[in-house]
Amino acid sequence: MLKVNNLYKSFGVLQVLDGITTQLQQGEVVAVLGPSGSGKSTFLRCLNLLEQPTSGQIYFKDVEITAPKCDILKIRENIVMVFQHFNLFPHMTVLQNVTYAPIKVKRLSKDHAEAIGMDLLRKVGLVEKADVYPSRLSGGQKQRVAIARALAMQPEMVLFDEPTSALDPEMVKEVLEVMRDLANSGMTMAIVTHEMGFAREVANRILFLNEGKLAEDTTPQQFFTNPQCDRAKQFLDKML
Amino acid sequence: MRFRSGQFGLFSVKRFVPLPRFARLGRSPWKLAISTFLLIIMTVNLIAQFSVSSVAQDIPKVLQMGTSADYKPFEFHDTSGGEDKIVGFDVDIARRLSEDLGFKLEIVDMDFNGLIPALQSQRVDFVMAGMTPTPERKRNIDFSQIYYEAKNTIIAKQNNSLTTIASLYGKTVGAQLGSTQEEAVKTMNQEAAKQKKPAINLVTRNRVSELIQEIKANRIDAAIVEDTVAQGYTGVYPDLQFSVIENNEGGYAIAFPKGSTLVAPFNKVLATMKKDGTLERFAKKWFEDQGKPAGIGFQQIIPSIPYILGGIGVTLAFTLVSAILGFIWAVVLALMKIAEFKPFRWLANAYTSVFRGTPLILQIALVYFATPQLVGYDIPAFQAGVIAFALNSGAYVSETLRAGILAVDKGQREAALSLGVPYRLMMTDIILPQALKNILPALANEGINLLKDSALVSTIGAADLLRRATVVGAEKYLYFEPLIIAAIVYYVMVMLLTMGTSVLEKRLQRSA
Ligand SMILES: Nc1ncnc2c1ncn2[C@@H]1O[C@H](COP(=O)(O)OP(=O)(O)OP(=O)(O)O)[C@@H](O)[C@H]1O
Ligand SMILES: [Mg+2]
Numbered sequence: 001m002l003k004v005n006n007l008y009k010s011f012g013v014l015q016v017l018d019g020i021t022t023q024l025q026q027g028e029v030v031a032v033l034g035p036s037g038s039g040k041s042t043f044l045r046c047l048n049l050l051e052q053p054t055s056g057q058i059y060f061k062d063v064e065i066t067a068p069k070c071d072i073l074k075i076r077e078n079i080v081m082v083f084q085h086f087n088l089f090p091h092m093t094v095l096q097n098v099t100y101a102p103i104k105v106k107r108l109s110k111d112h113a114e115a116i117g118m119d120l121l122r123k124v125g126l127v128e129k130a131d132v133y134p135s136r137l138s139g140g141q142k143q144r145v146a147i148a149r150a151l152a153m154q155p156e157m158v159l160f161d162e163p164t165s166a167l168d169p170e171m172v173k174e175v176l177e178v179m180r181d182l183a184n185s186g187m188t189m190a191i192v193t194h195e196m197g198f199a200r201e202v203a204n205r206i207l208f209l210n211e212g213k214l215a216e217d218t219t220p221q222q223f224f225t226n227p228q229c230d231r232a233k234q235f236l237d238k239m240l
Numbered sequence: 241m242r243f244r245s246g247q248f249g250l251f252s253v254k255r256f257v258p259l260p261r262f263a264r265l266g267r268s269p270w271k272l273a274i275s276t277f278l279l280i281i282m283t284v285n286l287i288a289q290f291s292v293s294s295v296a297q298d299i300p301k302v303l304q305m306g307t308s309a310d311y312k313p314f315e316f317h318d319t320s321g322g323e324d325k326i327v328g329f330d331v332d333i334a335r336r337l338s339e340d341l342g343f344k345l346e347i348v349d350m351d352f353n354g355l356i357p358a359l360q361s362q363r364v365d366f367v368m369a370g371m372t373p374t375p376e377r378k379r380n381i382d383f384s385q386i387y388y389e390a391k392n393t394i395i396a397k398q399n400n401s402l403t404t405i406a407s408l409y410g411k412t413v414g415a416q417l418g419s420t421q422e423e424a425v426k427t428m429n430q431e432a433a434k435q436k437k438p439a440i441n442l443v444t445r446n447r448v449s450e451l452i453q454e455i456k457a458n459r460i461d462a463a464i465v466e467d468t469v470a471q472g473y474t475g476v477y478p479d480l481q482f483s484v485i486e487n488n489e490g491g492y493a494i495a496f497p498k499g500s501t502l503v504a505p506f507n508k509v510l511a512t513m514k515k516d517g518t519l520e521r522f523a524k525k526w527f528e529d530q531g532k533p534a535g536i537g538f539q540q541i542i543p544s545i546p547y548i549l550g551g552i553g554v555t556l557a558f559t560l561v562s563a564i565l566g567f568i569w570a571v572v573l574a575l576m577k578i579a580e581f582k583p584f585r586w587l588a589n590a591y592t593s594v595f596r597g598t599p600l601i602l603q604i605a606l607v608y609f610a611t612p613q614l615v616g617y618d619i620p621a622f623q624a625g626v627i628a629f630a631l632n633s634g635a636y637v638s639e640t641l642r643a644g645i646l647a648v649d650k651g652q653r654e655a656a657l658s659l660g661v662p663y664r665l666m667m668t669d670i671i672l673p674q675a676l677k678n679i680l681p682a683l684a685n686e687g688i689n690l691l692k693d694s695a696l697v698s699t700i701g702a703a704d705l706l707r708r709a710t711v712v713g714a715e716k717y718l719y720f721e722p723l724i725i726a727a728i729v730y731y732v733m734v735m736l737l738t739m740g741t742s743v744l745e746k747r748l749q750r751s752a
Contacts, residue, residue, distance in 0.1 A: 048658055050654055050657060050658060073660045073661075073662055074660065075660075076657065076658055076659065076660040077659070077660035080658055080659060081654075081658035083651060083654065083655065083658075085651050086651075087649070087651035087652060087654060087655035088655075089652065089655070089656075089670055090674065091673050091674055091677065100659075100661075100669070101659035101660065101661060104661065104665055104669065105659060105660045105661055105662075105665075146655075149659070150658075150659070153659060153660070
């Protein structure tokens with residue numbers, strides 16, 4: 001479904017991604033782990049071209065999305081992203097947040113978009129908040145709305161960048177719950193997270209980044225019980 | 241000679257120069273006859289060539305007359321009862337000209353200073369505004385024969401001895417900006433220099449009414465003013481007196497653009513009016529009921545209050561249209577300023593720098609006077625004002641807007657992008673609404689400033705609140721009273737606007 005070939009990214013003289021090559025299968029859930037500053041966010045942001053890679057190719061369903069003539073907006077409709085700080089639109093109600101892009105970008109009718117939106121809000125348990133503004137929501141509720149908003153585009157893949165890192169501990173669970181359901185429904189997902197338990201339980205594969213290099217690309221079983229490189233060992237010692 | 245108010249009513253000695261005294265080049269009647277003859281031949285030729293209908297003359301169907309209607313009794317606004325008419329001695333003459341020559345008269349009111357530029361830019365066809373044909377003016381425009389001989393007077397406080405030119409040496413003396421009285425004072429100073437006397441300190445103001453206030457405030461010792469006008473003011477203010485300066489060669493004539501073909505036919509009609517006593521009749525009508533004020537202060541203004549209040553609509557419409565156009569322009573500029581494409585940024589920044597770095601009143605004057613000459617469009621004062629205000633306000637608001645846009649969390653932009661929202665939609669639906677909310681107080685301030693600054697369009701003659709107040713002041717020989725009324729109205733409007741925006745702000749605060 002997604003193929004990454006020899007991906008490089010640098011900001012000025014700072015080399016952040018250093019030749020990453022990997023693949024994601026349809027329905028696969030990949031956890032991207034690594035120490036702070038190792039390039040996890042940058043890697044994820046390259047996948048939907050929020051960052052322009054310096055070199056290398058990314059293929060989405062055999063279409064090269066890094067090619068200059070590629071319609072990036074069309075790709076982003078299919079590869080949506082959920083952010084650490086939710087980034088809900090504060091001047092729109094919860095339902096408007098969820099239906100805005102389907103109506104304006106996918107040109108669904110308002111009724112159709114709202115039907116999809118309400119259905120998703122039900123799935124994340126926030127139907128009763130449909131007409132509330134985001135400022136009235138708790139962090140966990142905000143992130144669940146943000147996930148509903150992303151799913152309303154009916155994407156083929158969802159990228160999560162530390163979706164629970166900005167949450168109070170008691171709210172982490174409700175968000176992870178929603179993500180677990182999503183994984184079980186067969187959605188293709190790439191998740192940057194520091195929730196080791198969650199990664200181990202839900203992910204099919206672990207990508208371990210270190211200093212911009214893909215240090216390990218393996219199963220959770222293998223990674224958590226028998227990490228290959230020293231850096232991964234140190235990382236796990238610190239995290240667990 | 242020294243007159244006190246009320247004592248001067250001897251119109252019978254009115255002074256019309258002998259007819260052959262033509263303004264331009266001192267032409268003789270002979271030359272006039274010849275040029276008229278040539279003109280007729282040329283006209284006949286033209287008619288023959290183009291077989292135009294037999295009534296065709298070289299006078300256009302509609303002629304625009306420029307005037308500065310704040311010079312009672314020659315031209316002023318009659319505002320009693322709320323409706324506004326420009327009337328006066330000059331206007332009666334112009335109407336008679338229009339009847340005799342068969343053109344439709346349109347009067348364009350503006351500042352006295354703007355009249356000669358208006359002639360030069362062909363914005364008006366002729367000017368009647370109590371204008372004296374001085375040699376300087378004759379270099380740039382043409383004049384008819386003199387239709388009214390004016391005398392300058394010294395107007396000063398009662399009981400001081402400022403009654404002769406010699407008594408003015410070393411004093412501070414006012415004159416209307418760009419008027420012959422200003423020239424007269426300069427001439428006096430040349431004389432003073434010859435006699436080795438201290439020079440007169442010349443002070444100019446846009447209006448005679450302002451000079452009168454300066455005398456009353458003791459900021460100037462005296463002012464040089466035309467005699468009928470002086471008569472009017474001393475009638476209203478008994479503490480003032482005036483003295484006619486004898487050796488003055490003033491007089492009023494109709495002004496035309498250089499080379500205008502209207503001069504000859506106008507002179508012909510003026511001659512007829514002089515001969516059949518029309519000029520004398522008009523003079524009686526306008527100059528003899530001077531100095532009889534109806535009540536004091538505000539009492540006199542009451543009939544004109546509806547007229548002043550009529551300016552609210554103009555002021556509000558002006559502010560609203562300028563604010564909206566200015567805002568749209570500001571959005572364009574702000575987007576250019578945050579664009580990736582560098583030349584856009586340079587352009588928008590240079591534009592902002594120029595419009596913030598020059599006075600608004602200058603921008604208004606440039607738009608108003610330069611547009612007809614550059615693009616050939618005779619832009620009305622209201623439009624010129626709106627354009628200048630929109631261009632200026634756009635520069636200021638674009639800066640505010642740019643800051644507002646940059647202050648929106650960059651996560652908003654990323655969230656929109658990652659949902660496939662195109663740039664334009666992202667700006668209009670996501671970024672700008674949030675930016676606007678941030679800068680709403682600044683925008684409200686800009687609106688209030690626009691409302692107050694709108695008074696600047698009165699300088700190009702748009703009939704806004706301030707202009708109407710000054711017009712009424714000129715009509716009634718009063719200064720403060722109409723301005724105080726205007727000030728109250730401005731204040732009420734600003735307060736309402738302030739309250740409105742704070743309500744709006746609270747409501748927006750609640751929504752997010
Ligand atoms: N837009 C940018 N411009 C310059 N440098 C950047 C930019 N974005 C990221 N970097 C740098 O690139 C490196 C990798 O950043 P990245 O955010 O991908 O790390 P991360 O693995 O997500 O870290 P964390 O766990 O702290 O989120 C860091 O050194 C960061 O400072
Ligand atoms: Mg990160």
